[in-house]
Amino acid sequence: MSLPIERVQEGAAYLPSQAKPGSKPGALHEWKKAFKRDKYLYLLAVPGLLFFLVFKYFPMWGLSLAFQNYSPFLGFWDSEWVGFKYFAEFFSNPDFMILFRNTMAISLLNIVFFFPIPIILALLLNEVRLMVFKRIVQTIVYLPHFLSWVVIAGICFLLFGQADGIVNKLIEQFGGKPVAFLIEPNYFWGMLTAQSIWKEAGWGTIIFLAALSGINQDLYEAARIDGANRWNQMRYITIPGIKSTIIVLLILRLGQVMDVGFEQIYLMMSGPVAHVADVFDTYVYRVGIQQGRFGYATVAGIFKSVVGLILVVLTNRLAKKFGEEGLY
Amino acid sequence: MKKLHTRLAVCVVCAAMLTTLAACGGNNTNGGNSAASNAGTNSGSNAGANAGKEETKAEPTDITITTITFAESPPNDLEAIKQINEKLNINLKVNYIPANNITEKLTALLAGNNLTDVMFVEDLNLTPTYANAIDQGAFWDLTDFIKDYPNLAAYPENIWSNVKYKGKIMSLPRVRPLNGQSALMFRQDWLDKLGLKAPSTMEELDKVLTAFTQNDPDGNGKNDTYGAVFMGSPNPNLPYYMFGTGTNWKDDGSGALIPDWWTPQFKDNLAFFSEEFKKGNIIPDMPVLKSVQVKENILQNKAGMWYGNVNDGWNFQFELNKTNKDAVIKAYPFPAAADGKTYYNEAPGFYGQLFVSKKVSEEKLKKILEFYDYTATKEGYDLISYGIKDKDYTVDEAGFITQTDAGKAAGYGQTNQMLSGYFNEYGRAEAAGMPADVREYNHQLVDSIKPNAVADPTYGLPATDGFKERGADWNKKRFDMIVNVIIGQSSLEDWDKFVETFKNDANFKKHVEDTNAMYKEKTSQQ
Numbered sequence: 001m002s003l004p005i006e007r008v009q010e011g012a013a014y015l016p017s018q019a020k021p022g023s024k025p026g027a028l029h030e031w032k033k034a035f036k037r038d039k040y041l042y043l044l045a046v047p048g049l050l051f052f053l054v055f056k057y058f059p060m061w062g063l064s065l066a067f068q069n070y071s072p073f074l075g076f077w078d079s080e081w082v083g084f085k086y087f088a089e090f091f092s093n094p095d096f097m098i099l100f101r102n103t104m105a106i107s108l109l110n111i112v113f114f115f116p117i118p119i120i121l122a123l124l125l126n127e128v129r130l131m132v133f134k135r136i137v138q139t140i141v142y143l144p145h146f147l148s149w150v151v152i153a154g155i156c157f158l159l160f161g162q163a164d165g166i167v168n169k170l171i172e173q174f175g176g177k178p179v180a181f182l183i184e185p186n187y188f189w190g191m192l193t194a195q196s197i198w199k200e201a202g203w204g205t206i207i208f209l210a211a212l213s214g215i216n217q218d219l220y221e222a223a224r225i226d227g228a229n230r231w232n233q234m235r236y237i238t239i240p241g242i243k244s245t246i247i248v249l250l251i252l253r254l255g256q257v258m259d260v261g262f263e264q265i266y267l268m269m270s271g272p273v274a275h276v277a278d279v280f281d282t283y284v285y286r287v288g289i290q291q292g293r294f295g296y297a298t299v300a301g302i303f304k305s306v307v308g309l310i311l312v313v314l315t316n317r318l319a320k321k322f323g324e325e326g327l328y
Numbered sequence: 329m330k331k332l333h334t335r336l337a338v339c340v341v342c343a344a345m346l347t348t349l350a351a352c353g354g355n356n357t358n359g360g361n362s363a364a365s366n367a368g369t370n371s372g373s374n375a376g377a378n379a380g381k382e383e384t385k386a387e388p389t390d391i392t393i394t395t396i397t398f399a400e401s402p403p404n405d406l407e408a409i410k411q412i413n414e415k416l417n418i419n420l421k422v423n424y425i426p427a428n429n430i431t432e433k434l435t436a437l438l439a440g441n442n443l444t445d446v447m448f449v450e451d452l453n454l455t456p457t458y459a460n461a462i463d464q465g466a467f468w469d470l471t472d473f474i475k476d477y478p479n480l481a482a483y484p485e486n487i488w489s490n491v492k493y494k495g496k497i498m499s500l501p502r503v504r505p506l507n508g509q510s511a512l513m514f515r516q517d518w519l520d521k522l523g524l525k526a527p528s529t530m531e532e533l534d535k536v537l538t539a540f541t542q543n544d545p546d547g548n549g550k551n552d553t554y555g556a557v558f559m560g561s562p563n564p565n566l567p568y569y570m571f572g573t574g575t576n577w578k579d580d581g582s583g584a585l586i587p588d589w590w591t592p593q594f595k596d597n598l599a600f601f602s603e604e605f606k607k608g609n610i611i612p613d614m615p616v617l618k619s620v621q622v623k624e625n626i627l628q629n630k631a632g633m634w635y636g637n638v639n640d641g642w643n644f645q646f647e648l649n650k651t652n653k654d655a656v657i658k659a660y661p662f663p664a665a666a667d668g669k670t671y672y673n674e675a676p677g678f679y680g681q682l683f684v685s686k687k688v689s690e691e692k693l694k695k696i697l698e699f700y701d702y703t704a705t706k707e708g709y710d711l712i713s714y715g716i717k718d719k720d721y722t723v724d725e726a727g728f729i730t731q732t733d734a735g736k737a738a739g740y741g742q743t744n745q746m747l748s749g750y751f752n753e754y755g756r757a758e759a760a761g762m763p764a765d766v767r768e769y770n771h772q773l774v775d776s777i778k779p780n781a782v783a784d785p786t787y788g789l790p791a792t793d794g795f796k797e798r799g800a801d802w803n804k805k806r807f808d809m810i811v812n813v814i815i816g817q818s819s820l821e822d823w824d825k826f827v828e829t830f831k832n833d834a835n836f837k838k839h840v841e842d843t844n845a846m847y848k849e850k851t852s853q854q
Contacts, residue, residue: 271811
């Protein structure tokens with residue numbers, strides 16, 4: 001049910017609406033002219049628009065499930081309406097605070113530790129002079145992105161198991177005591193963040209590398225003539241050059257602050273870490289999907305989307321205040 | 329910057345198109361299913377119309393079945409299926425769903441109104457939406473039909489009463505043995521090497537597990553073995569039963585039922601296993617081990633004991649012998665509980681139920697039951713499960729069936745998932761290729777279990793409304809707590825507090841009351 005509203009706006013922002021309909025009487029005419037001129041661009045946009053209409057806007061109708069004791073067999077029209085009952089239940093649930101804490105903690109750790117890494121990696125790659133080396137490194141760091149979470153969880157269990165995990169074998173070799181990495185609640189959040197970094201950091205560099213390639217090379221040349229070393233070039237040209245990209249991506253990321261990767265957490269979760277691992281996504285799965293309480297699950301989904309939306313709007317305003325372009 | 333924007337926009341559009349394509353693919357499969365079931369209803373009525381005419385053979389009745397599979401989905405054009413189609417004048421179409429996502433898939437099929445004629449349901453408590461659908465009349469009541477089908481009617485009375493839903497037979501049970509699912513498997517060669525006997529009390533069990541852990545039973549000079557391995561994920565699976573608990577509900581002595589985990593026996597069980605864990609006698613990774621990994625640990629000579637079906641002993645030994653010729657695994661009875669008695673659980677006698685959609689006509693329902701009646705015989709069951717004799721499978725002197733490579737390649741092995749099956753009391757004590765002496769021993773073991781087996785008193789009762797709403801959450805909290813107590817992250821006092829919170833929880837109280845009310849109703853009927 002989570003609606004990436006920021007993507008909708010993203011899509012809308014790049015529609016080729018070159019015409020500027022002013023308040024002048026000829027505005028409509030101008031607009032028509034512009035439409036005629038750009039008709040192929042509009043045609044190109046049609047599939048995207050249809051996608052959002054059919055798969056994003058139309059399903060919003062399903063949000064009304066939140067007010068229903070929905071039964072698939074009875075269908076939408078015959079299911080009982082319950083008003084705000086599920087909202088009350090959701091927010092008064094004693095687990096709510098735990099779920100909220102875990103979700104926010106995992107998400108914030110992700111933003112603080114994971115978000116900067118692709119940027120740093122992209123900057124490093126950008127400085128590499130030997131193209132062959134750069135390509136090899138790029139390929140290697142992209143690879144983990146194509147592994148599924150199941151595989152990564154499996155690798156983790158093999159590496160960090162207590163009975164015969166390689167890491168614990170090494171620790172024992174050096175005279176240490178085996179550490180219960182997998183079932184120790186204190187390590188759980190760190191483990192998740194490390195996994196995300198390992199899997200997605202390389203892939204995340206793509207957008208930044210694209211932004212880097214868009215920086216005007218003349219600037220570097222001019223800077224070199226002025227005696228800037230590579231460090232200064234990075235500081236005064238490269239980073240300012242990709243700043244707006246970073247901010248756009250950060251705003252988008254904040255919109256997903258409540259989405260913490262169901263699959264990863266579900267696979268890594270076990271009894272001993274459950275109280276730090278249970279997040280809204282796993283709760284919705286358990287209570288909503290497994291027990292078939294679709295209405296209740298929808299409430300949780302709406303809550304997640306609303307929090308995301310508020311954060312996007314706030315950060316966007318903040319970004320604009322500091323003179324950045326922002327999302328819209 | 330603008331350049332980047334265009335790139336982003338292109339990305340978004342591409343992603344959009346991909347998703348659209350994927351969604352279309354998904355819809356097509358569903359479309360296929362519903363088309364098939366529609367065709368089924370039509371030809372069913374045709375068959376009826378043509379029945380009067382002689383000479384002209386009636387159109388075969390289409391029967392669509394949704395069931396589970398634990399391996400690759402078998403094809404629908406197997407020789408055995410063709411033969412049975414021919415014999416019963418039907419046209420079987422089976423839709424296999426991988427076990428990993430059966431629960432979500434079943435819920436989705438119901439939500440999308442894409443039910444096939446016959447629907448497999450693993451456990452109504454896991455898919456409570458199906459319980460609601462039964463209440464709302466989505467499936468045939470089979471109570472009055474079963475007696476006309478002798479082979480189905482011959483299933484043990486216990487199983488029929490366990491499968492009843494609110495006093496009515498709403499589904500066919502996929503019959504399984506009532507006993508033989510609970511035994512302790514020991515590495516006999518390790519016991520012999522250390523000069524130990526299989527334990528008959530909890531103290532002896534503790535001694536054996538400690539010796540397995542500390543006395544280097546595999547003789548490799550390294551301290552790398554553990555006493556026992558148990559499954560901990562997604563839910564812990566330990567032999568609670570041997571303490572006289574684990575049957576979900578228990579009579580508290582006054583005729584009223586209480587959850588089994590409220591009993592002192594359950595606490596004894598937690599105390600025992602947490603002590604074993606503390607001593608290092610249970611593999612420390614237990615909380616994250618899945619059932620497959622239990623097996624892996626056995627096959628890697630890591631642990632000397634586990635808990636499972638009687639025939640697992642032989643099955644695992646067979647595989648283990650490929651790498652370790654000397655390994656011997658033997659199934660043993662449970663050790664006696666503190667009161668000197670040996671306790672086992674009696675299984676419900678079925679795994680999964682088969683519901684017949686109310687969308688099919690009565691005539692077609694009878695055809696479906698005819699199919700299930702035939703496959704409840706050994707002959708019919710073997711045909712669908714193993715294929716054609718001497719081609720897809722062979723039979724040895726003892727009557728055991730071995731699937732040939734040709735049979736495996738053709739895709740048999742999971743085809744029996746569509747059946748209610750043939751009832752074999754010793755099904756969990758036998759296996760293909762098992763030597764006669766092992767089989768004899770295992771049969772005796774099952775016979776000795778039978779008189780001590782206790783059934784869950786609530787078998788056959790529908791889930792309460794409270795359980796339907798909150799059961800998954802309750803279970804999860806309890807399972808997490810059990811694991812935490814065993815590994816020592818929570819204490820036995822924490823467990824008492826946990827039980828106390830549930831005793832005082834208004835919703836849970838209601839669930840206990842409702843269960844008791846239904847239980848009284850059930851017992852008064854008998």
